[in-house]
Amino acid sequence: MTDVITPGAAGSGDLTAPAAPGGVSRTLLPGGLRVLTETVPGVRSVSLGIWVAVGSRDETPAQAGAAHYLEHLLFKGTRSRTAAEIAEVFDAVGGELNAFTAKEHTCFYAHVLDTDLPMAVDVLADVVTDAVLEPAHVELERNVVLEEIAIRDDDPEDLLGELFDEMLFGDHPLGRPIVGSEDSVRAMDRAVLHEFWRSRYTTPRMVVAAAGNLHHEHVVDLVAAALDRAASQVGRGAEPAPLRPADPPAPTGVRLALLPDDSEQAHLMIGVPGISRHDPRRPALAVLSTALGGGPSSRLFQQVREERGLAYSVYSSTAGYADAGSFSVYAGCGPERLGEVATVVRGVLADVAANGLTDAELVRARGSLRGGLVLGSEDTPSRMNRIGSFEIDHGHQRTIGQSLDRISAVTGEQVAALARELLEQPTATAVVGPFDDEDALPASVRG
Structure with missing residues (x-):
């Protein structure tokens, strides 16, 4: 089913809200997968993101840093593409491919010319749902993540933010760094990462969002085809995952x-x-x-x-x-x-x-x-x-x-x-x- 969220009025001030014709369109696909688009007039590009409602607060202490580790690792190759081929197909069209991890979600995104949208949908879906997580790649990327942690350790402002969160939220997952610790990353093996990925990166937890020079129905068709197998694995009658339940951190008393x-x-x-x-x-x-x-x-x-x-x-x-x-x-x-x-x-x-x-x-x-x-x-x-x-x-x-x-x-x-x-x-x-x-x-x- 498809809903259209109309732009609405900008308000009583003299700022008029920029609004795409028709507002934001939303379609619920089988497997609980949600597709949202917004047409932006006057551009020749499309930005596309696959959002997953999984972040660092979903990790156990032994998994600390797993979501961020996977953000790196999923780009290392799928069953149909090597890491080099994934990079080359975007470089060949001047596009951007990247990802970021937060405490409550992860996003894999691309920015391409409108004519390259089918490629972007296909490759992003492939990366998120069909990666191979080869043991050699796990070890290779472990070194990259450890280097990122070392860079963080050289930035006092980043360290300060993590120290503050730890003080405020304590042992709660919100108090842990998104990148994990050197110890947790060194101890994490492929089995832990693979289980974390397969059990959580499912279509009921996914939102595909796109904005730019696009047609909603075309995006829906592309996403449905690219993520059909992932949707079938959870059952086509699955509903979107509910919003995150409350599990607030207890006050630590640390001042x-x-x-x-x-x-x-x-x-x-x-x-x-x-x-x-x-x-x-x-x-x-x-x-x-x-x-x-x-x-x-x-x-x-x-x-x-x-x-x-x-x-x-x-x-x-x-x-x-x-x-x-x-x-x-x-x-x-x-x-x-x-x-x-x-x-x-x-x-x-x-x-x-x-x-x-x-x-x-x-x-x-x-x-x-x-x-x-x-x-x-x-x-x-x-x-x-x-x-x-x-x-x-x-x-x-x-x-x-x-x-x-x-x-x-x-x-x-x-x-x-x-x-x-x-x-x-x-x-x-x-x-x-x-x-x-x-x-x-x-x-x-x-x-």
Whole structure:
């Protein structure tokens, strides 16, 4: 069956939501496979993604890093194509083929000329469902993944984010790095990877999303043919997998974590547990985060960098999962300035918790989010990512116009109430830098 989600109105502001004729079309195929497309006028390309509702939080400790490992490994060859042939067919048409792994999903995607869409569908489906996982390839790619972990270990900002998640979510899978650990990757064998792949990468968990110069019915026909065997393996009457059930992490009670690192800078992250991606207050959180640390006019940027010159980089960010979330502030500075940076950041958070945002901050933040949403949707990869992630994470679509309306509807009172709830919690603080132990950290960092 095919549904069409109409574009809808852009809202009462003077920004008009760009909308493809007919909106987003959705067809449910046998085997629980969902196909979503959006026609984008005026382009000659198509972006295509096969989304799988499997990520690093679906791994046991012994499987830690399996989803990311498979993201690499599935491209190493299928029963009908070698790794070289997969690369060559895309290089021959100037196309892009890649993948990414997140904590709650994985996406294998391609960006090609519209005339090369049949090839892209066929190869992507082949990669995701018919890889061979040869033992030699498992060993070869193990070294690549270990190199990626080593690169991560050389990036203090990446290490800081993982340290913060571990502190906030503890032993819960959300607290583990997406890439796994050196120990877990070294210990993982082909049998573990093959079982993880075959048991989870099934059509009820898959969404195929495409955006660009396309016809929905043509895409549906291509996908149905390419994934017919995978659909038959689960049964043609299978329904799409339900949304991820709630399994929220328990509070850890940990308030401070330090990773000593012989670096020129100190890297600081201060944050609190946030709200899930299903929480209706997500637009208010986006406004709050943008006003606090979303750009050069944000309060943190102005007070930390512009007024005091304490740090080059300072920003806030949010994460939203099916049943949990986080809000955090990052700053990188000279080790001797860490205490003053922490004092300013904590002061800003306390003031917003007590008094909310000013009217001017509210207007700027809403305008920034609205403009960024529209400007960020002007290419086919962004459109494909939007419709694919909405389907895999929410089970429905939201038009750009509806998203603009949600941002415009955020009030100062809503932001103030959310700021009080979140920012009056005890903070979690993570530091990566040249400090031997926690006692060496300034008092303002230790809270």
